[in-house]
Amino acid sequence: MLDRVIELASAAADDWELFLEERAATDVAFRAGELRTIDAVRLSGVALRLARGGRMGGSYARELRSPETLVEGARRALAAGAETPTGFAGRASYQVGRVAGRPAGGEELVAAGEEALQRLRDATPGADLVAYVSSRHRTVRVLTRGGVDERLALARADLVAGYAFPGGSTGVYQALATDGAAPRLDAATAGLLARLHAAAGRTVPAPTGLGPVLFLPRALKAFAWRLAVGTCGRTVVRRESPLAGRVGALVASRAFSLADDPHGGLDARVFDDEGTPTARTPLVEDGTLRGFYYDRFWAAQAGQASTGHGYRDELGYGAGDAVAHAVAPVPQHLAIAPGRRTLEELVRAMGRGVVLVDAIGAHSGNIPNGDFAVGMAPAFVVEGGEIVGRVRDGMVAGNVYDLLPRVVEAGNVVEATRFGRFPALLVDGVRVTG
């Protein structure tokens, strides 16, 4: 069937690109301390893009039962014509994609969740417990008329477990991931979560005004989302980015470095969804803006080469249903460089301030301008270098471009969040509202 698609595509257009994906996932959810749902997915798909005479069109299908329907959909789209200043990738070098581990099955996931809940129950009897355990297996193949034929298989298992606060899903959680076997929550981590849960029982007023805020890795999505927009080739070409034209300028304190690093971590990629080889792309190094990231389309618009960031996903939603998405420049592997001190040392160093564990509403507001105003989910108040209680009904606000020069330092432990691999980041001069 694939050969027939290629034959039809070659007849219909000058250039073509095929993206094939198979996905298997199992999601297990425990709520209120008990097993509630197990949902599984087995999806495959193939996306075709055709190019001819500076025009491009695409289509996708779940199964290749009818190559004619797939190619006809793309041909119709091509006739209407998206503009493309470039064709699809030519043969670069064959590289070996990551070999996937064995994806965990439902029984293993349930056992890992039950074990995590028991550890949390032992640490704090009677608390409201939540756990989500999932496994994912994904194969990707990209072919182009120019000779690209790249494949990889990815496997990953995730566990998120912790205490929900009374009245809802805000709480304190730990996220763990592996390349196959279900992650296990150890007793020490359960103990740390229990101490935070205990501290959350005391509500204290927000220290309103400007002051230090320690953003824990998950809360850094408020920064990541805006910087991903600001360093995107698309917004730079379209003059929407405040960073446009500032390569080489000092835009942050020297304690801040941000790169897109596709070769580390669990979802490592050696080629993007357009078949372009990937490489580490420095964005900000020791406070200096180093560059931007591009897919093939926006690289051509900027007169540059693709940096290998053409993905069929959105930031924060990696490894989703890629065939259904259009290719766009996406920094799938953002990484903030860690510093030297531990989280506890940073809390002691900040004296009086706020620890923001996670943020809600990070996708709201004037993102192109760098503004954010996020809810606390949750946040703790620090006084005399110690956590003294939890803030209710507060917000943390600022502008990332104003705050980057006020980054004090990064923590020494990196966590793999949905938006990238981040350490904790201590930032001064952040507005807290209560």
Place this chain on the structure above:
Amino acid sequence: MLAQLKALLAKIDAPYADLRHERVEECTVAAASRSITGVSSNVTEGYVLRVLKDGGFASIAVSSASELEHAAQLAAAHARLLGRARQTTLAATPVVRESVRRALAEDPRAVDLEEKLALVRHYAGVALAAPRVVATSLSYQDVRRTKTFASTEGSEVEEELVTTSLRGAITAREGGLVQSVRCSIGGGAGFAPLRGRDAVFAERARLAGDLLDAEPVASGAYDVVLDPVLAGVFTHEAFGHSSEADIAEASPTQLAAMRIGAELGTEVLSITDDATRRDVLGHYRYDDEGVPVRRVELMRQGVLTGRLHSRQTSARLGEPLTGHAVAEDYRFAPLVRMGAIFIEPGTASLDELLARLGDGLYLVSAKGGQTAGAEFTFGGQWGFRVRGGRLAGLVRDFNISGNMYRTLRSVEAVGADLFFDEIGACGKGAQANIRSTIGAPPVLVRGLVVGGT
């Protein structure tokens, strides 16, 4: 299709199973200013199977019919694991056999792709003509979901849902300041509502430019009037999600706080979900469990009166079935979702609300929102200072945040003019729902936390 689904269900050895097939026809156009950056035309399909066995209820989604038999075995194995933890029962629902198709105001399939591209380019041109507008990002989408549902109880439902949208952002820039305003038109009525809407894009483009001269909002607590869209987002995000029984049931303390009969809001506040209304995007006849949707009074004069349910949550909580188990498409099992949630209108005009407000903010239109339990944060697009009951200057760059319970008790007055948004958007778990829509009149809220810069 029904015969194929029934044949497979007949092979499943379980007290209950259901199987949903969906065919999704989709056309998309994406544009960066006047340049078309993507055109796609797709036809896809898939299946979702749910099996109740040994007291557990598990689901599996597959894209290939050839995988269905193996999928049934896996779902049964997962159901057994679930049954070890707790026994699931499903609320009784009448066996139905119906096919539902709606007349459209212009079928998007009958509109040439070239015409869709021309319309996107035209609206981009309208926006780009405004002073200081530097870019637009607009996208067009039409989606036709043809759903076929069969259950071992004998229900057989076919329903077709068509959704169109033309949405995006208009960006103005001056020096280092960037302002972006979202705009969206469309709905469930067909292609016709997308035509002749220049005024929407011209007005939003003018606003994007004007916001470059607006003042940022200083962070703090304010008395505010929320416009219908922002009031609707508040209703959806801050209250609606907590009315979804699968969320309420997940937290024993939240369920206790949200007990039917609890006085949660002020007397002026009544909230309803009504997906039976044919004039709003959220309309449907049957949910993805084959249950007819019904109008649900969620809050009446501040008192909690109802909740949205699936068959599973209805049985567990012993509350009436409502028909709100809805999936994004064939890739997902259904979750409890709002259809068309809205605040029932009161009597005050907008001018009367502003006069009653005195000094504060009038906040307009929405820019995304999120909840975490009872806590919520969402963005507004623009607003005005209000002094002595009169609008006194444009303001920009703010989010609002708070706690659901405290905010429901801070709603002081509700306006008379009920407005439903044309476009829906709701994320829950990994699923989007492009048809879940919101409505409200303007409302006056005291002491809301507004986060600016």
